[in-house]
């Protein structure tokens with residue numbers, strides 16, 4: 001045996017588990033296909049053109065949602081500074097900008113849904129769209145609720161289940177998840193901290209190494225694949241911990257021999273959601289302090305503290321700045337079925353340009369400016385295509401109606417030899433988040449050590 005446990009995937013799940021296992025004296029190797037750790041935490045750095053050369057720009061996970069104890073204990077341990085997002089929320093439905101009044105509309109529909117869900121039998125479930133079809137709410141509240149659910153969960157409201165949404169809502173209430181925080185130096189400082197700890201504890205991390213096949217029998221696995229240089233590797237261990245994203249598992253991009261049929265069947269019951277996000281970095285905050293044509297006097301004062309902007313009916317529909325950080329950047333967000341509308345272009349080099357033009361057009365309309373004037377102010381723009389990324393195959397998971405038990409089934413080891421973790425295996429209602437990935441790493445480490453977490 002080369003190792004006791006081989007971990008496939010150096011995202012937060014694999015690194016969290018790897019650190020615990022290495023610290024407990026296990027000989028572990030983490031095999032990672034990318035050249036970096038962190039997976040769907042992916043930070044780049046940009047210049048603001050005026051003396052701040054390394055502003056962090058997130059291409060994947062950006063916010064610490066609320067106060068999940070696992071994430072905050074890691075942030076403290078890594079001594080990473082954070083700040084809370086705070087500012088004025090504005091919106092437009094094509095006309096002048098207004099102070100955003102609908103923040104709570106989507107959420108209050110979800111609160112009614114909680115009472116409804118409590119009346120469902122244990123094996124009863126329905127999609128969020130079916131639920132909305134049964135209740136008497138006005139069209140505006142319905143639209144906002146769909147926008148909220150699809151935007152947050154990267155999900156199709158005609159697929160995502162009420163049971164999962166209710167579980168998620170209750171879980172979020174417990175951690176104040178409407179509060180949002182940034183890691184000041186960039187989110188990737190967290191996985192990089194964990195990677196250093198794994199190596200300090202004697203663990204091995206092999207970057208640029210793609211796992212292609214996991215051959216196994218009870219108590220023995222061989223993980224084989226190719227390093228980026230093209231040369232093959234084959235490593236033997238007693239157990240394997242598979243921490244690749246749901247989309248990778250579903251696509252069977254890694255061949256298992258023999259196939260763990262029960263696990264693959266459960267993975268197919270979940271769905272990988274879609275997200276397009278693009279961050280635009282400008283020379284200056286053109287929205288702040290200026291006399292903009294589309295901005296009524298009452299709203300003007302709030303512009304200096306703009307945080308979220310909702311452009312209803314336009315694409316992209318959601319935007320945010322890093323307020324109270326006054327960096328001149330604004331991020332566009334589209335999630336769920338709307339991604340298909342904006343990403344209709346094939347994955348060619350022209351695709352990001354088409355997205356950029358779309359973003360600039362919507363932003364220019366919102367502020368009553370010309371696209372050309374924004375183009376002249378634009379310093380850089382940053383985007384990663386998570387749908388086309390073969391090591392992610394989507395943004396993050398969600399749970400369709402009728403599949404509430406699938407994640408728990410994914411936590412059941414196969415013959416005490418194959419173990420699975422990752423945000424999609426979270427059983428606490430936090431799917432699709434960094435803290436879900438961390439929790440799954442803690443859970444699987446305890447399982448591998450014979451605990452019962």
Ligand SMILES: Cc1cc2nc3c(=O)[nH]c(=O)nc-3n(C[C@H](O)[C@H](O)[C@H](O)COP(=O)(O)OP(=O)(O)OC[C@H]3O[C@@H](n4cnc5c(N)ncnc54)[C@H](O)[C@@H]3O)c2cc1C
Pocket residue numbers: 008009010011012013014031032033034037038039040041059060061062063064065209210211212243244245248253254275277386391392394395396421422423424431432433434435436437
């Ligand atoms: C655009 C976007 C925005 C998000 N925003 C937030 C947010 O604001 N807050 C939040 O909490 N969460 C957010 N998330 C979700 C969060 O990023 C994920 O839930 C979390 O990072 C997943 O961690 P993981 O360890 O489960 O998977 P990953 O981070 O995906 O790690 C899996 C690893 O497996 C590797 N891998 C895949 N195939 C192979 C192979 N064959 N061989 C070797 N390695 C392989 C991958 O390269 C990857 O490094 C966002 C995600 C996206 C995409």
